[in-house]
Amino acid sequence: MIEVTDLTKRYGSLTALDGVSFSVPKGQVVGFLGPNGAGKTTTMKILTGYLAPTSGSAYVAGMDVTADPLPVLKRIGYLPAGNPLYDELRVEESLAFAAELRGLRGAERDAAVDRSIEAVGLADRRRQTNGTLSTGYRQRVGLAQALLHEPEVLILDEPTSGLDPNQQQDMRQLIRDLGRERTVILSTHILPEVEAVCDRALIIHKGRLVADGRVEEIRASRRSSVSLVVRASLEAARTGFEGLAGVEAVEVAVAEGAPGYVSVRLVGSADRDLCERAAACAVRNGFGLARLSPETASLEEIFAELTSAAPAAEVALA
């Protein structure tokens, strides 16, 4: 459905995208993940024809976006970053205008507006002006606008930014529902969001694709750790946990505010059984186990690792 080859975009001397290639099959929900300034928005602006790439090609639904965006745009629903809206227009007016720009007229237009308003739950706000809406509702108007012409492809740039946790949940549910019959690309810098909504994650950093695969896979390929608090001496704890299968390093320290306890951090492969083995090991050694928690690598840690040495090819999983 989406085929991006060697996409490069330079703004003057700044390289925003540096040879990004990926393809998205029909019906997949893809999360575009990366810190601010990584190139997510630039990629999306190119996919929607708003920006021309410096080099490389972008095909959506078999058509070249960079050559002639108009026919492609009829099949793409786009929520731009920052969700720009006409503040002075009413919700239904701005949606009717957007529908007309998408070639819908008369009863067809009104039906599309009603359907979109229904789909995002805006019925009680439709006569309010966009400028008076809260961020959550504004975001819904933006999404409703992207849905008007029932596009096969949805491109959503940070659909949950600025929303409170409840609204984020609602928005994720909405995107999951929409993703059942559509190809969706959404960008975010929130890792759990990708896990909750997406079939696949593309991690982009400094204009390069650094990982591509399911979130669990990307995460599993990174090292993770287990931290424990046990009642034991420093020495006993160290010797007790050393040599445990799958553990590469043991860090021990006196637990703060808990005399007689030490905190232990086991760094190793992200093996689900590591927790179990650590618990069994504590019991076997007769350490009183006060706390046990798995620590998976945070997005920031994954980034730090992905961008330090490993070239993209080595971590690609898909």
Place this chain on the structure above:
Amino acid sequence: MLRLLLYMVLPLVAAWVGVSLALGRRRAVDAWRATWAVFKKEVKTYAIGPIPYLLVLLMTVVTTYYVFADGHYFLYRQANLGMLPFVLPYAFAVFVPALAMRTWSEEIRGETIESLMTSPVPVKSLVMGKFFAGLAIVAAGLLATAGVPITASVFGSPDPGPIWATYTGAVLMAGAFLALGLWLSSLTRNQIVAFLLAFTACFALVVLDSNTGFLAGTEVARTLGNLSAAVRFRSIARGVVDLRDVAYFVSLIAFFLYLNVESIENRRHR
């Protein structure tokens, strides 16, 4: 009368042919629908804000003052538009840029231009829709000057030719100023900058013929006069609609609308 109508329809037909040739018939229909959509949205946006109402108010005040207040109008005892053809170029040099200034600047500042440019609609349609919407508001402003011909009709029986010609010429001149203002508005996210640029440019177009001082009577002065919007407009307003005068305004409109489309399209290549 028929000829005047023809002059007003001519640019529309030319635009239609141009767009059709550029896009093919099927897309041309879509393009005009989009133009209509943009037109409606722009008029709606104007109607919400104070600008068109201020425009009508100012047009009323200015024309009333310059046409009636100094007493010449009644002194000369002529049933015509009085000073109106001399006032309009200056009035438009101020009002039309004020109307045009927010058109693109606000879209750029509020980033709504991204929604417009990622709609399946040619940029030509966006530009045309905004242009015709602005022209409609100017037409409403011109209606506010209707007091002048009405007064003339009450006190005498004026020749309808120059009156219609004045209004046709006014629409053409406003179109040229509007196209210029729209283009300048597409270059900046700051409305005030857009206004000042457009006002300066329009004012310069108006006064090209005057204050030539030592150049008076020379070839240079004549050339400048030929380029002056005020001279062209007054020539039309006399009631003799010369095709060259019409062509002057139509080509200004076409040129600046073209620049407008280009400057919007070029945003893709930042």
